[in-house]
Amino acid sequence: MTETRNYIIKQISVFSENRPGRLAAIAHALEEEKINILAFSIAEANGFGVVRALVDHPKKAYDKLTSIGFNVAFTDVIAVKMRDEPGGLYEIAKILGDAKINIEYSYAYSGKEGAVLILRVDNAPAAITGILTGGGTLIETSVFH
Amino acid sequence: MYWNKTIETLSPADLADLQLKRLKTTLAQVMKVGFYQKKFRDEGVRLEDVKTLADVSKLPFTRKQDLRNGYPFGFFAVPLNQVVRIHTTSGTTGKPTVVGYTRADLDTWSELIARNMTMVGLTKDDVFQNMVNYGMFTGGLGFHYGAEKIGMTVIPSATGNTKRQIEMIQDFGVTAIHCTPSYAMHLAEVAEEMDASLDTLKTGLFGAEPWSDSMRAELERKLGVTAYDSYGLSELFGPGVAFECPERDGLHIWHDCYLVEIIDPVSGDVLGDGERGELVVTPLMKEAMPLVRYRTGDVTMTIEDGCLCGRAKKIARITGRSDDMLVIRGINVFPSQIEHVLLKIPEVGNQFMVYVDRVNHLDEMTIDVEIDKGHFSGELHDLARIQKKVMKQLRDALELRTTVNIVEPGSLPRFEGKAKRVVDRRGSM
Ligand SMILES: [Zn+2]
Secondary structure (H helix, E strand, O other): OHHHHOOOEEEEEEEEEOOOOHHHHHHHHHHHOOOOEEEEEEEEEOOEEEEEEEEOOHHHHHHHHHHOOOEEEEEEEEEEEEOOOOOHHHHHHHHHHHOOOOEEEEEEEEEOOEEEEEEEEOOHHHHHHHHHHOOOOEOOHHHOO | OOOOHHHHOOOHHHHHHHHHHHHHHHHHHHOOOHHHHHHHHHOOOOHHHOOOHHHHHHOOOEOHHHHHHOOOOOOOOOOHHHOOEEEEEOOOOOOOEEEEEOHHHHHHHHHHHHHHHHHOOOOOOOEEEEOOOOOOOHHHHHHHHHHHHHOOEEEOOOOOOHHHHHHHHHHHOOOEEEEOHHHHHHHHHHHHHHOOOOOOOOEEEEEOOOOOHHHHHHHHHHHOOEEEEEEEEHHHOEEEEEEEOOOOOOEEEOOOOEEEEEEOOOOOOEOOOOOOEEEEEEEOOOOOOOOOOEEEEEEEOEEOOOOOOOOOOEEOOOOOEHHHOEEEOOEEEOHHHHHHHHHOOOOEEEEEEEEEEEEOOEEEEEEEEEEOHHHOOOOHHHHHHHHHHHHHHHHHHHOOOOEEEEEOOOOOOOOOOOOOOEEEOOOOO
């Protein structure tokens, strides 16, 4: 358990109506706090959406966004390193498939750690164990403050 | 317990006989009022046309604005020297409405209050603190005289100085209180701050503003009382028109004194039991200021089922004002019904906005509601589930399909005083 905990990353999930300027408001607020957005995605349905973001200071981002009225929740995700070349995604997908890990959603970014796939899975500890056993590389929690 | 068991438990046939007799007396009395003489003449209504209770539906309505136009004494059917008291109701706009009472009116009114208080188990052994305005507002003196009639020990504490109110409850061993539900909440909070015990209290009578069942539960827990809903309006004497019995499942309205109709506020048609509409009352025992088919503006319905206590037909607790009613695809919708549904869903807030549009000749209702801060999980599918839940519960309650938008907490307008939650865009293009 202690080991898997080192790989669980706090994504911030922000409730947002689909109206102009909401994403800009979120981005501007984070910029004011000098928070770096490493990756984000927007999921939407029926007039509302959730902005998911991986930031370098999740707690600070949470406090800032909450203070200006946003509804924010932390969501546990994991981040897998991906070889930035053909077949990189397949490798990861195969490991996850073999380990029978259910992906709820995922998005990717490319940073100084190289290409990274962020995964929201139904059972994070099991996924972590599966990925590590399958030979994958996970980004450690300590990368985020 | 009954104050006047014979009259409170009359058989339906005897009650109807009494109502018809009193209706005829009342109609003779209203013909002493200039407004009604002219109104009946203009509408070609003759008193001989009223032969049965149902014939009352042939008579014209009386509206609040009519009473305002009669300021000050235009609706009095007796000379001023027979009017022993005057109250007024505050008008949010313009002149107040004046109501007058003969000595017999005051007797009738206090008798009704005595019935209500006895109905919920209060007797001359109770100590009663009346924490409402004693001025022109009818709530103060109305309850005061009713409680005295029973022989209770009455403390006319009126409003204000909550600490002193709490000391009196303690020092005088008060067992029953009357106030608005919001003042009761304030009282409970101050008592908590003072760490004061209110353990002599057993009965709370609350009225003059709408209050929810969850507020009832909270007041009962905080004050240690059984809470009863009280309904009335100055035009019909004041408080005491209808009151909850110990079953607390609807309010008994005193049919020997008030002829009750529920109407569709738009068409004016009389509705049946279980159909929500505007309460229209023809008082049967008013001398100084008799009224015909007075439109209360309050929304309720008559309840078909009888009551264990043996009294006559109840009305449901008031759920709003008829001015707020919307007609969507032929179905009457009151914003208060929407509020009622939302109150029961913890995942969303209690603020809402309603938008009505006409799309392809069909009315479409859209309701914006805020997600409750504590219930945002961060997952889109949870939001979709909440949205579906709200739509389903609204459909069950309104019998109408609606579109529900889940919006950010704090993003909907807050209203001080009268809320404007409905935007009807059907007229505009
Ligand atoms: Zn009853």
